[in-house]
Amino acid sequence: MKKIAFFILLLTSLPAFSQTRDEASIKSIFTESLKNGQSYELLRYLTKNIGSRLSGSPGAAAAVTWGQDVMVDWELDSVWLQPVMVPHWVRGQKEIASVVRSKKTDSLALNVCALGGSAGTGPGGVKAKLVEVRTFEELAQLGKKNVQGKIVFFNRPMDPTLMNPFLAYQGAVGQRADGASEAAKYGAIGVIVRSMSSNPEDYPHTGMMRYKPGVVMIPAIAVSTHHADLLSKLTKEDKDLQIYFETHCETLEDVPSFNVVGEIKGGEYADEIIAFGGHLDSWDLAEGAHDDGAGCVQAMEVLRLFKAIGYRPNRTLRAVLFMNEENGLRGGKMYAELAAKNKEKHIAAIESDQGGFTPRGFSMTGPESAKARIRSWKPLLEPYGLTDFSQAGGGADIEPLGKQEGPDLSGQMVLIDYIPDAQRYFDYHHTQEDTFDKVSRRELELGAASMAALVYLIDQHGLK
């Protein structure tokens, strides 16, 4: 009888005990983060002392050294670099663009920037009449006879009525990525794309574009949303309006660079790896504060938080600063390639690449059982503003890792995105406005603590 009573006690009290311990651990993570968090000062250095970090640039190289140095100083169990060859696109001399109206002698300057990966026009520039479209279907309907020799103006806005600005971005970004290839099919000599932005603004947003195999590589620029609206209005008023633009960008030879990895070795299940990271590269126009200095410093801070509260993990924890997310994804691919080569077993990977904003939740892709396990922790995370666990996730840098295969590997891992509140993200994304002063100390630190709390729970309870 005594034995049974004890057994029942054990059954009922153990989860409660574990819940209480988890609660206390998570509380201590957030307390350390809000009292002594280092994310903000790390980000200040990365953005203000190093600055922009496009792959192949001196800034990117300096960021690699910085990331390594900081984590070495922290005396993690291991810190290393993963060599990776990255594309080397350079903007060159600042772009110019202007509207040449048929009945006016003045020319109106436009706020533009070349899209990443674009070929330059060179000093001669391009000058042609404009064809405005919103979709590739519209473009196809216009066909060669209306497009040949012209500049195509892709002017589909991000849908402001969607609550999730990332969905609005997905709905518009095709123009930026593939607009030049599509326009070239019909003989266009250049493209100008409405900036991917939530708002009316004066500055352009850069971002990646790519040429499909076999197309003529025509130059591509982004125009500020204010000027996109103006251009649309002027084109309607003046059918003979022309655009002139000049870009000096070019793609050079690939150059060597690195992912930076910092690790705390696990105890009982050291072979099981939980990785978390952001990308170290940024666009050349930006300090890369929200995109994605925030994700990098948060990933580093997760490890610092565990050291600060004296937590020794069961599993192996890794902060990964990926190189080249913006224009090639070479770092993410290399990380996955090396993981496969070294037969590493990742049980979860968490990416933070949606800005250093206030916590909202986590999105997940992976086995149902693992996702259900994570959702069962919601009561522990909700007090910290983490309420959204409903979306599918898996950011660009960790996606290649999701394909890990092999005995006891395949289909086991969960890809997770940290979801902050995204309403301000596309005010800054890929622009000169993505600067340190746009980041709130508390919001940034809370993101690091949120990630650490989830890592702690996965480390404690596993995902099987």
Next chain:
Amino acid sequence: MKKIAFFILLLTSLPAFSQTRDEASIKSIFTESLKNGQSYELLRYLTKNIGSRLSGSPGAAAAVTWGQDVMVDWELDSVWLQPVMVPHWVRGQKEIASVVRSKKTDSLALNVCALGGSAGTGPGGVKAKLVEVRTFEELAQLGKKNVQGKIVFFNRPMDPTLMNPFLAYQGAVGQRADGASEAAKYGAIGVIVRSMSSNPEDYPHTGMMRYKPGVVMIPAIAVSTHHADLLSKLTKEDKDLQIYFETHCETLEDVPSFNVVGEIKGGEYADEIIAFGGHLDSWDLAEGAHDDGAGCVQAMEVLRLFKAIGYRPNRTLRAVLFMNEENGLRGGKMYAELAAKNKEKHIAAIESDQGGFTPRGFSMTGPESAKARIRSWKPLLEPYGLTDFSQAGGGADIEPLGKQEGPDLSGQMVLIDYIPDAQRYFDYHHTQEDTFDKVSRRELELGAASMAALVYLIDQHGLK
């Protein structure tokens, strides 16, 4: 049999129909808000063209005229002013403060500002040794013999580890409000209070203080958090350190001002009023963007949204721009007084005075049944980020209204606060940093839409 089937159909399908209609209405509110919302441009005018609006100032008077003009232009059913006498405190010439160290000849300037309501030192200033305390208990223990003739330095920080910065504020703000009265009891000749802030910063935060009846009205200033830390360090190093400060503020005669009210008359239940508002006054140091230009433009925008989507309410809807929340609450009290005098029946009052940040939920105080009704709408509001309905609410301006009494009135109404994400609020609160550029267009507009959605639901379904 047919009849029964029809009856069952009616029973089961009506709520579903209503739910679908509510969903669609709320969707159309958010769509209008995110596409054509006017809150942001209204706030731009209020902050950039009018600017600071302390009660009794020309800015406050201009804001009254502006609020009235905008709502008259919108052709609401009625727009009117409610006269109210308000306190008239003026800062005068900029404050100065410095540290005078016993073994150094230089003097260190401190970033300070007089607290609202404080008496000034006049041109002679005050100069005395410093006594640092964290609590009134510490002060009492020190007693007259240690405090007499000195300046008391209240240096209790807002607790950074609390997730809700408003709780941290509540835990620290007593020093600011009552510090001078407490210190005067023991013969202090001035007080200097650590700014109410979440962060280490260079600028001071002003805010209201009050003198208890019978105490000597000693001058009170706030010091920036950076300088509070410095002062604390220097005082420990140099026991004979002195502080000099000079303030030129004074309280003049009360002056006339106004609440501004805009109304759309209800249909079937026109006698039931739903009021929503923010406060039009701000501190003199700030543009009053988040505190509380945001709340004012959101309240106005609620009415505009309903007109824009063609919604005719069942109940009477009122946007109220309260005057003098910061240093007297005269507007809130006058609104309640007039409501009582006119035997008005308010069923709900919603206040937005926690900044123009991204939506989180609503807090509520009132009858359990009404709160339960509101919570039952959570599924309709969650898609817009409104997930927190658990806290008690009732902001400063609407609290006096909560006491409405009379047949069919008493205990009926619900006081509601709109809760945005508050992590950045105390970076700006009552400072020179509370400016328009700290407001995100989408976050601000979403707040207006959130309030409109709740007003819509209360209007449709009542609270009984």
